[in-house]
Amino acid sequence: MFSKQALFVLCLLSAAFVPIYVGIFFLGFTPEHRCLSPGVAELSQQCGWSLEEQLNHTVPEWGGHGASFSSRCRRYEVDWNATGISCTDPLGSLVGNWSTVPLGPCQDGWVYDYPGTSLVTEFNLVCEDSWKLDLFQSCVNAGFFIGSMSIGYIADRFGRKLCLLVTIFINAVSGVLVAFAPSYTWTATFRLIQGLVSKGGWLTGYVLIAEFVGSKYRRSVGIIYQLAFTLGLLVLTALAYAIPHWRWLQLAVTLPNFFFLLYYWCLPESPRWLIAQKQNDKAVEVIKRIAKGNKKKLPLSFQNLNSEDEYGEKLKPSFLDLVRTPQIRKHTFILMYSW
Known part of the structure; x- marks a missing residue:
């Protein structure tokens, strides 16, 4: 029973990792967009154009050419506020020949065909600045890379439970800061911090549940832990559909992380780690708790485990x-290649 409860609460952590891993698809959604041209809205209202007519008359290469770079990132360099513009041939009445109409950048911003908001629409991460959206996700991936190595060492050095709680807390705080970040730079910075701790925290949860159960069940709990991630994908999709504004969505997927701090009372330290650190008394207490939760009788070999059982020096983790x-070494290289 204890193992099932521990697996359940850690699976919640696995599901909550999804928004950091793939949240860019919703937080950074790029809708259809076009340059904002001052005067076009007033002219369209005066001429009684439909939206399709307005786009065909005022947006370069709109219509048969589809949404191209020109229609999204360029605009006609004409004065739509001028007098005497024809409603049937506005460009012809302004410049005479369509082929001579100059094109310029979107100096006044963009119009987005999207009822909500995203990182893209708020910080205008389109056209010449579209690379900033890739950089945003690259910050997360860089955090994953660094955090997976460093936090693994911390978990071996200071314990799985302490490492898990610290990463949960930092992840929750930085996630809230992402939602309230005033600029793109701060948003990417806080997302980097989330990347540094979130993947390492997820891996720590995996290690913790694997060390709670016997070797016979490790494969099963590992699969279930991964299935919880898949369930998190479905939940995230539903939330993104219901909350089309990225800051509110970020808050909705971040705030539950604060509840995971209750793991301080719900989960014990890994008994395997405690034994490796020669903290046998604490390990016996945890093992008794697990046995009681599983309604099993504690084996005599564990009952006799105490602090006087010293077999060699205390293990000290190392990257070596x-x-x-x-x-x-073979397993390490295979896993590195797979990732």
């Missing part, structure tokens, strides 16, 4: 452990 033996 990843390549210390031929078997571990």
Whole structure:
């Protein structure tokens, strides 16, 4: 029973990791857009144009050519506020020949065909600045890379539970700061911090549940832990559909992380880690708690485990452990190549 409860609460953590991993698809949604041209709205109202007529008359290469770079990132360099503009041939009445109409950049911003907001629409991450959206996600991935290595060491050095709680707290705080960030630079910075701790925290949760159960069940709990991630994808999609504004969506997927701080009372430290650190008394207490929760009788070998059982020195984790033996070295390189 204890193992099932521990698996359930850690699966919630796995599902909550989804918005950081793939949230860019909703937070950074890029809708159809075109240059904002002053005077076009007033002219369209005077001429009684439909939206389609307005676009065909005032947006370069609109219509048969589809949404091209010109229609999204260029505008006609004409004065739509001029007098005497024809409603049937506005460009012809302004410049005479369509082929000579100059095109310019979107100096006055863009119009987005989207009822909500996203990172793209708020910070205008389109056209010449579209690379900033890729940089935003690259910050997350860079955080994943650094955090997965450094937080793994922290979990081995200071314990799985402490590492899990610290990463949860930092992830929750930085996620809220993303929602209230005043500029693109601050948004990317706080997202980088989320990347630094979130993937490492997710991996720590995986290690913790694997060490709570016997080797017979490790494969099963690992699969279930991954399935929770898939369930999180469905929940995120539903939330994104219901909340079309990226700041509110960011808050909605971040605030539940604060509830995970209750793991301080719900989850014990890994008994395997405690034994490796020669903290046998604490390990026995955790094992008794697990046995009681599972309604199992504690084996005699564990009952006799105490602090006087000293078998060698306390284990000290090192990055060299990843390549210390031929078997571990082979597994390390295979996993690196797979990722």
